[in-house]
Amino acid sequence: MLNKLFEIIEDRKANPTEKSYTASLFAEGEDRILQKIGEEATEVIIAAKGQGNQRIVEEVSDLFYHTLVLLSEKGLKLSDVEDELKKRHQ
Numbered sequence: 001m002l003n004k005l006f007e008i009i010e011d012r013k014a015n016p017t018e019k020s021y022t023a024s025l026f027a028e029g030e031d032r033i034l035q036k037i038g039e040e041a042t043e044v045i046i047a048a049k050g051q052g053n054q055r056i057v058e059e060v061s062d063l064f065y066h067t068l069v070l071l072s073e074k075g076l077k078l079s080d081v082e083d084e085l086k087k088r089h090q
Helices: 002-014 021-028 029-047 053-073 078-088
Strands: none
Touching: 002 021, 002 053, 002 078, 021 053, 029 053, 029 078, 053 078
16 A cells, blocks of 8 residues: 555656645645654654554554655655665565
8 A cells, every 4th residue: 555655646746736735745845744744753652652553553644644755755765665674674
């Protein structure tokens, strides 16, 4: 699913529409994307400190999404992260 989500993000970047939240993040730029990652990371911590497992899953999903947007913004691919993880486990 992460690969599919990244494809959608890349498509929104290449073909922005007015109603697309992803396109709006790209339009607002790197600082906004980084702000959202910071917010979501904080929300993951808060969820882990007592909001239950479902809330953790929801917030980690938001963090993953915004992190994928950052990768796209920087011209990186999800496969770059996968390659790094593989290197670390060889």
